[in-house]
Amino acid sequence: MLEELEIHDLGPIHQALLTPAPGMTAITGETGAGKSMLLSAIRLISGGTADSGRVHTGAREAWAQGVFAVGAVSPVLQAAREAGVEPDDGELFLSRTVPVSGRSRAVLSGRSVPRAVLGNIASQLVTIHGQTDQLRIASAAKQREFLDAVSGDDTELIAYREAWNALHDMDVRLERMRTQESSARQQADYLRESIERINRVNPQPGEDEELKTRRSRIENAADIAQGVSGALAALDASQVSVDSDEMSASDLLNRAVDALRGIHADGDFNELADRLESLNADLSDIVFSLTQELDDEESVEDLDTINSRIHELGELTRRWGPTLADVIAWRDKAVFDVEDLDASPEKIAELEAERERLRKTAVAAAGKLSQARTAAAERLSTRVTDELASLAMAGSALDIRVTPRTGDTALDANGGDDIAFLFTPYEGSPQLPMGKSASGGELSRLMLALELSAADMRAGNKADSQRDNHDRTETVRSDMTFIFDEVDAGVGGKAAVELGRRLARLARSAQVIVVTHLAQVASWADGQFVVTKIPPDADDDDLGVITTVAEVRDDARVHEIARMLSGSESEASLDHARELLADSRLKG
Structure with a gap:
C-alpha cells in the first residue's frame, strides 16, 4: 500500500506530498493542471524511462519517492531481500533521481539498485491502468498468471508442478545417457575403480582424527604417565603405591568436614562443611579419571598399525577430501553417477518405462489443473461481463478461453493449456485479443471490471477455505495499489455513479487511486487531492507555471x-x- 508519494521539481510540480487513503483516493483538478505528473512520478519509481526534459525549470534534478507498507508475509519481501534490502518497520522506500544531464539513479530503501530491480519490486506493489500503461495482462503468460491467481487452484497447480519437475528431471537424465560418448564410459571406469579403492579401505567419518589422537598418546606416553602419576601422588598416593601410608587429599578434606561439623557455636560452619563435601566429590571424580588414564595407556606395539592406517586414510583425503566425510560423500554420489553413465540398453529401457509413468502422472495432473482453470475462466468471464454492463459498456463481453494442447509438446512448466482473454467491445463485434479492440477509457474500465471480479473471487475462495476450517470470514486485503487513469472517459450520469461505486468496492480489498474529472466518481473516495495550476508571478516568471497538490x-x-x-x-x-x-x- 502506498503510504506517501513525495515529488520535487518534476514537470510543473516544484514540491508535493501526497498521502493517499488506505482505501480509495481521488485525484482531481482542472484539465491541464498537471495531474499526469503524479502518474509520471509513479512510473519513475516503478522503473520507467527517465526523461530529463521533465525536470522543473531552473532545477538541477527531479526526484520522486514512494513509501510503501508491506505485510509480514508479502511476496515482495523476498524480492527486496534478494536485492540486499530488509524492510524498515514494514516499509519499503522506492525513489528515483533524474538529473538535467547524466544518468538517473534508482534507490531502494537507501540502497542503490539497477532500474530493473526497482521495476520488479514496484510491479508487485503498484498497477497503473492508464492509456500508456494498459494491458498488464496482454501476454498469454500474464493472462495465465492472472487466472491462476483468482481461481483458487493452488492444490492442482502444486501437484502439477511436482509432476512436471519429476518428468523434466527424467528427460534430462535420459538425454544425458543417450548422448554419452567414450569419454563418459572412461569416466564410468574411473568412478568404479575409485569406488572399489575407497570401499577397500572402508573409511569411517572422523576415524583419522581419532587415530591421530591415539598416536599422540602413544608418542607422549612417558609424559602422560609421569604427569598423571605425579597428580595422583599428590591427591592420593595409595593409587600409585600400595605401601604408601600418606593420607589422601580426600581423607584430609573429610577430616576438615568432621572438624567443622563438631563446632556447635553460631556461624556458617555447616555451610562451609557442605562446600567441602561438594569439593571432595569433585576430587574423587578427578582421581577416578586419572586412574583410568593409567589403565587405558596405549601399547607401543600398536603405533605401527595406527600409522599405517593413518597413511591409508590420508591417501583417500588427498584425492577425494579434504575430510573423510567428503570422501564418503564423493563415493556415495559416484555410485549414483555410475548408474547414469552405464548406458546399457536395459538401463535405458528401465528409465524409459519410468519416464512413461511420470508422463501419465503429469498428464493427469495437467487435466485436473485445466478443469480448475476452465471453471474459474467461466466464473471470471461472467463476472466481468456483468460488471461491464454497469460501467456504460452494455453489449461488451469478456470471454476467457482455456484450450488444452495436444501432441508430444503439450505440456510445459505451467501446464498444458493455452489461455486467451478475448474482448467483444460491442454487441455483434468479433472477439479480439485484449488491447486491439478498445479505447483507452474502455480498457481502463475493462481492467477495473477484471480487478474487481478477481478481488471478489479471491475473497470467495478465502471465505470457502475459512468455512472449511470453521473460521470467521474476513475481507481479503492485498498490498497492491491500483491506479486508474481515464477510467471515466466517455462516462456520465448514472454510469458515473456506478463507476465510483465499483472503485469503492475494489478499495475494500486493495488501495485504489483514481485520476478523475467526474464528481460522481470522486465523491466515493475516502480521500481527495486537488491539483491546481498557478500562473507565473509577473515579477518572477523564471520558474514558469507551478502546480500544487493539496488534500481537501x-x-x-x-x-x-x-x-x-x-x-x-x-x-x-x-x-x-x-x-x-x-x-x-x-x-x-
Missing part, C-alpha cells in the same frame, strides 16, 4: 465537488455536492 476535506472538499459538478460554487451546486457526498457510501 470537509467544506473544502464540498467546494471542489461543487466545482466539478457545475463549474461554479453556487448554493445550489454546494447543496448538490453535499447530497452527492452523503449518498456515496457503500452499504454493508
Whole structure:
C-alpha cells in the first residue's frame, strides 16, 4: 500500500506530498493542471524511462519517492531481500533521481539498485491502468498468471508442478545417457575403480582424527604417565603405591568436614562443611579419571598399525577430501553417477518405462489443473461481463478461453493449456485479443471490471477455505495499489455513479487511486487531492507555471465537488455536492 508519494521539481510540480487513503483516493483538478505528473512520478519509481526534459525549470534534478507498507508475509519481501534490502518497520522506500544531464539513479530503501530491480519490486506493489500503461495482462503468460491467481487452484497447480519437475528431471537424465560418448564410459571406469579403492579401505567419518589422537598418546606416553602419576601422588598416593601410608587429599578434606561439623557455636560452619563435601566429590571424580588414564595407556606395539592406517586414510583425503566425510560423500554420489553413465540398453529401457509413468502422472495432473482453470475462466468471464454492463459498456463481453494442447509438446512448466482473454467491445463485434479492440477509457474500465471480479473471487475462495476450517470470514486485503487513469472517459450520469461505486468496492480489498474529472466518481473516495495550476508571478516568471497538490476535506472538499459538478460554487451546486457526498457510501 502506498503510504506517501513525495515529488520535487518534476514537470510543473516544484514540491508535493501526497498521502493517499488506505482505501480509495481521488485525484482531481482542472484539465491541464498537471495531474499526469503524479502518474509520471509513479512510473519513475516503478522503473520507467527517465526523461530529463521533465525536470522543473531552473532545477538541477527531479526526484520522486514512494513509501510503501508491506505485510509480514508479502511476496515482495523476498524480492527486496534478494536485492540486499530488509524492510524498515514494514516499509519499503522506492525513489528515483533524474538529473538535467547524466544518468538517473534508482534507490531502494537507501540502497542503490539497477532500474530493473526497482521495476520488479514496484510491479508487485503498484498497477497503473492508464492509456500508456494498459494491458498488464496482454501476454498469454500474464493472462495465465492472472487466472491462476483468482481461481483458487493452488492444490492442482502444486501437484502439477511436482509432476512436471519429476518428468523434466527424467528427460534430462535420459538425454544425458543417450548422448554419452567414450569419454563418459572412461569416466564410468574411473568412478568404479575409485569406488572399489575407497570401499577397500572402508573409511569411517572422523576415524583419522581419532587415530591421530591415539598416536599422540602413544608418542607422549612417558609424559602422560609421569604427569598423571605425579597428580595422583599428590591427591592420593595409595593409587600409585600400595605401601604408601600418606593420607589422601580426600581423607584430609573429610577430616576438615568432621572438624567443622563438631563446632556447635553460631556461624556458617555447616555451610562451609557442605562446600567441602561438594569439593571432595569433585576430587574423587578427578582421581577416578586419572586412574583410568593409567589403565587405558596405549601399547607401543600398536603405533605401527595406527600409522599405517593413518597413511591409508590420508591417501583417500588427498584425492577425494579434504575430510573423510567428503570422501564418503564423493563415493556415495559416484555410485549414483555410475548408474547414469552405464548406458546399457536395459538401463535405458528401465528409465524409459519410468519416464512413461511420470508422463501419465503429469498428464493427469495437467487435466485436473485445466478443469480448475476452465471453471474459474467461466466464473471470471461472467463476472466481468456483468460488471461491464454497469460501467456504460452494455453489449461488451469478456470471454476467457482455456484450450488444452495436444501432441508430444503439450505440456510445459505451467501446464498444458493455452489461455486467451478475448474482448467483444460491442454487441455483434468479433472477439479480439485484449488491447486491439478498445479505447483507452474502455480498457481502463475493462481492467477495473477484471480487478474487481478477481478481488471478489479471491475473497470467495478465502471465505470457502475459512468455512472449511470453521473460521470467521474476513475481507481479503492485498498490498497492491491500483491506479486508474481515464477510467471515466466517455462516462456520465448514472454510469458515473456506478463507476465510483465499483472503485469503492475494489478499495475494500486493495488501495485504489483514481485520476478523475467526474464528481460522481470522486465523491466515493475516502480521500481527495486537488491539483491546481498557478500562473507565473509577473515579477518572477523564471520558474514558469507551478502546480500544487493539496488534500481537501470537509467544506473544502464540498467546494471542489461543487466545482466539478457545475463549474461554479453556487448554493445550489454546494447543496448538490453535499447530497452527492452523503449518498456515496457503500452499504454493508
